[in-house]
Amino acid sequence: MKYFYQFKQAWNKSLSLRIIATTFAVSTVLVTIIGLVLVNRVSSGILTSKESSSITEASSAINEAQRVVVATDTGAGAPTLSVVVDTAVTALAVRAGQSGLYDVLFLASPEISKQGLPERGTNLVAENSVNDELKSRVALTDKLLWSYTKIIYLDGRSVPGLVVGAPIKINNVGTYSLFLLFPLDKEEETIGIIRSSVLATGIFLIFGLLILVWYLTRSVLAPVRKTANAAERLRMGLLNERVPVSGEDDLAKLAGSFNSMAASIQQQIGQLEKMSRMQKRFVSDVSHELRTPLTTVRMAADVLYESRDQYTGETARAAELLSTQIERFEILLSQLLEISRFDAGAADLSLTNVNIKNVIEKTAESLSNLLARQETPVVITGHAPDIEMDQRRIERVLRNLISNASEYGAGKPIEVEIGSDDDAIAIVVRDKGPGLKPGESSLVFNRFWRADPARARTTGGTGLGLAIALEDARLHSGWIDAWGAPGKGTMFRLTLPRVAQTAITKSPLPLGTGEDEKLEFDMSALQELFNVDTKSEN
């Protein structure tokens, strides 16, 4: 069974194995059929000609025998029966000659054979060379009868042969049967030689064909394999990879198309890289140019804020507003820059091996002021193995999720659950606040989206936090999704691959509860189906 699977695997993997095996099977069947037909035709031709010459010879020999019997029997002083029989057999033996064209059996017919009548044969031919059926049929007919048989000699030899039989009438005695046995060993030998040469030719032909097919497959597949390898290297980022083009056949066309495709990809990637570099540069410049004056303004605002006691009420309030709004402006600026870094593809991961539970605890610790103010405890359950991640980014994601949960959680405990499977780990952050309205769970990640525009302005969120969190997760090849139902609270699930930057398809933890979860799942499955359909239409 194990070998069968191995073979099946090799079969599916190797095109040349398939071609060679198919060629072998088909050519073996064809050669076998052709060989059988050929051998059959030739041997039946040989036997037919031998048969007709044998029967011609036999019929004249039998006529002569009948003549000899009649002549001997009617002579003066009628001889004994054994003399008659001997004379006839001798005459036939002389006729057959030294070459042994045939052997003779001269037998009494079955109905008179019990009487101890003389029977004769030549060259030690055994009487049972002729089967009983032929013997009895010959006795009842007056024509020539023939059939194939095995000639058996008394010394044990036996050869294939043709037996021709006819009745001979002897006066006063009854009917004798004369059988001429023509050995076919020469013909058999010839047919054997033909058969073995056909077999040898067939085998030679099959092997020749296999070698030819193997060579052809190789010469066709080698460039294909070369191109496949080049494509693989191209995928790994070796954009200078090309394949050599020789000749003008289809394979050369393949190589040529591959090369021009590679060149076009290289050019486009180059262009994208250039754009990304420019964007990166721009972001960096903007960042620098904005940050220096912002630092000055921030310090000035702080100086004013520190000495606000010296001003009258409204001026003092202005100093306060200046200070808090500059802080908000700063956060917004840094988040915008972060987003634009993601958009430019300029964000990179600095991976370290970290235990997610520690990260969560650390994050909750750093948020302890906020959590205490909202009077929201955080309950962490479950655990997961250490994985490689960019700790700064994941901390930022968790800080965002937990502070959101505390903000919308209406003071009820925030549940943080950790789960893992072979490929991924997941963190679900759940609050038990009013919950998202239907349809909002996909909107929350939109930039500047707010659940309640009137309310959120006062809490100081920028509206970019979840968008950045999603980008951070995606950078790890993971994702964040949200679930919520009115009155049941909100859940955010962060899923990360255990091996950084490998694709994962499912999360170890479920999102949502009970029936809603199922509904959500069906919806997304439907949506996926729909997406696939629209894609294939395009």
Next chain:
Amino acid sequence: MARVLVVDDDQALSEMLGIVLRAEGFDALFCDDGSKAQGIFNEAKPDLVLLDLMLPGIDGIEVCRKIRAESGVPIVMLTARGDTLDIVKGLESGADDYIVKPFKPKELVARIKARLRKEDAKSESLIIGDLSIDVIGHSVKRDGKDISLTPLEFDLLLALARKPWQVYTREQLLTDVWHYRNPADTRLVNVHIQRLRSKVEHDPENPEIVMTVRGVGYKAGP
């Protein structure tokens, strides 16, 4: 009164920094050109340098390297870019600490004070490996010969030498040596451990004095 040299080409920021520093009781000096920084530094002998990385003339990293070649005076970099590469380059060129714009004045002042703070030196002599540390004299000797360390490197070595049985995490070192109160960038520690090793180890590739404890942090050698 401690003197702080502010090397920054943005006049408004320099002026603002001056206001904040004077309010905190520092004496502020200014330089708006990288190529002049070295001269002013030698002339004024400041106790600390605030150095912007982007400067006309020669850039901040080069200025930092030049000052560090002659003096162990604390250098705090001002950087507008949170880019890893810039920060690491700055630290490797000899800066003791960095602060990313925009920063709060209090934060800046705290960093400056932390760098200027002198340990209450007791007459104390420590041995770590084949090094002897004289705490009052702020000097480290091997076989009677002085090894020149910056104050920060000295503090780092001292922290490890005082508790040779303890493994310090990077966060702990940030608190004990840099006097950070909030968790900060542990690259600071990595870079300075490398610099310290290059000065005190026989073979920085196989450290015997400042040992790495994998996955945890650092400890003094046996």
